[in-house]
Every structure is written in structure tokens, then in C-alpha cells.
Amino acid sequence: MIIDDEINSIRVTKNLLQECCKQAKVIGEFVDPFKALDAIAKDKPDLLLLDIEMPGMNGFELIEKLDLDELNVVFVTAYDQYAIRAIKCSAIDYILKPFSVADLAAAIDKTKSVLKNGKLRAEAIAQRKPTCLVVPGLREYEKINLNEIIYAEGQRGGYTMFVLKNGAKAMASRPLSYYQDIFCEKPFIKIHKSHIINMNEMKKFHSANFRIIMSNDVELELAHRRKPAFLKLLRGK
Numbered sequence: 001m002i003i004d005d006e007i008n009s010i011r012v013t014k015n016l017l018q019e020c021c022k023q024a025k026v027i028g029e030f031v032d033p034f035k036a037l038d039a040i041a042k043d044k045p046d047l048l049l050l051d052i053e054m055p056g057m058n059g060f061e062l063i064e065k066l067d068l069d070e071l072n073v074v075f076v077t078a079y080d081q082y083a084i085r086a087i088k089c090s091a092i093d094y095i096l097k098p099f100s101v102a103d104l105a106a107a108i109d110k111t112k113s114v115l116k117n118g119k120l121r122a123e124a125i126a127q128r129k130p131t132c133l134v135v136p137g138l139r140e141y142e143k144i145n146l147n148e149i150i151y152a153e154g155q156r157g158g159y160t161m162f163v164l165k166n167g168a169k170a171m172a173s174r175p176l177s178y179y180q181d182i183f184c185e186k187p188f189i190k191i192h193k194s195h196i197i198n199m200n201e202m203k204k205f206h207s208a209n210f211r212i213i214m215s216n217d218v219e220l221e222l223a224h225r226r227k228p229a230f231l232k233l234l235r236g237k
Helices: 007-020 033-043 060-063 081-090 101-117 224-234
Strands: 046-049 072-077 092-098 130-134 141-143 151-155 157-164 169-172 188-192 197-198 200-207 211-213 219-221
Touching: 007 033, 007 101, 033 060, 060 072, 072 081, 072 101, 081 092, 081 130, 092 101, 130 169, 188 219, 188 224, 197 219
Parallel strands: 046 072, 072 092
Antiparallel strands: 130 141, 151 157, 151 197, 157 169, 188 197, 200 211, 211 219
């Protein structure tokens, strides 16, 4: 089954699916995730090709209502910041739009392996943690490599500013909380309600006054309640 709130995306996915796996049969396609729930429970597809950001109910909310022990999921989305959350949901794969026949074929092959062996879901996306971020700005999208980020700063009005190693800044029209999944693991850590830093870009930490000096010489405050987690990461524990 294919669930995507954009009908054109469903058509593209179906066409690519026929190119890479002619024996696959699409037994349902839905732009409304609520209507998909009943069909999934009734028809029990081998694989669900699932979009994430949809009106009314996103992809994660949908699978929370389903029994993942009996359902294989491949996320098909334009948003790269959800990959870690997808790992935690035990999805088989996570493909970014626009994707190629090869991308979809790889996901189908992993699904076949799961169906054949009856084992836990493939570990593939655990090896494909995102290396870049697509930042939606006011007028355009900008691609940023994660290792180029010194820190991210939440701004008033629900914006996030990314400060980069080359001195540039990128403003995203999303709040800092929007990126919590992609920044929930090393080397990133949230030090304050308004700041997430790249620990690889930290120069000094003054424990007496809770100040962190970044590689660009900017001083940031460490919230008192976040000090234990910060020290644990700093000590490599």
C-alpha cells in the first residue's frame, strides 16, 4: 500500500515500483491516512510505503495505531530530519524524495529479505543516519552538511538559525524543536532551550560560570539542569 497526501507522488512511486519490481502488486493507495487505517487492518499488506508529513495525521502517528510486528514500513518523504525517529520505529528503510529506481529497489530487496527470513527489521537505515539537512527558508531551500554546523539557535517567531564553520548563517522557518530528532545523538547536544551545539566545535567549557566557548569564539550558556548530560557526553561516557 502507498500512503501519501500528494497524488502525483503516489503515481511516481507506482511507476518506479513497476520498473524495479514487476511482481509487486499495489493493493491500495491513499491520500487520506485515516481511510488507510481500516484498509491496512483488513488487507494486511506486506509493505507500506508511507509519507510522513500529512494533514490530520502524520506517518508516525499512523503506525502508532498499527501493530508493527505484522507490518513492514518504508518511509518515503521529502524531509530528512526524521531518519533517527524512523530507526526507533523499526522501519525497514527511509527514502528521500525525489528518489531513484535504485533507491526504491534497495528498499524492496530489504523487505523481501525480512519477509523471507522472518527476522527483525533490516538494520539498513541505522547505517544511513542523515549527513545533511534540508533547511526550508522564507524563499528557498538550502542543503547543509551536519558536520558544518557549529550550533543551532532558536529564534523568536518559530525560526532556527544555523551557524556554520565557514562563517555563514542559515535561517530556517521552523522552530528548534522541529529538529530535535536529527540532533538527539552525538556529536550534538541541547545545552539550553535556545541552543543545540556540535560538541566537535566546542573550544572550551568554563564550569564556574556555565559558559561554553565555540570554535567561532561565540560564548553560549549551559542551562544548569543540562549540565549532567553535558558532562557525561564531554567525558565520553
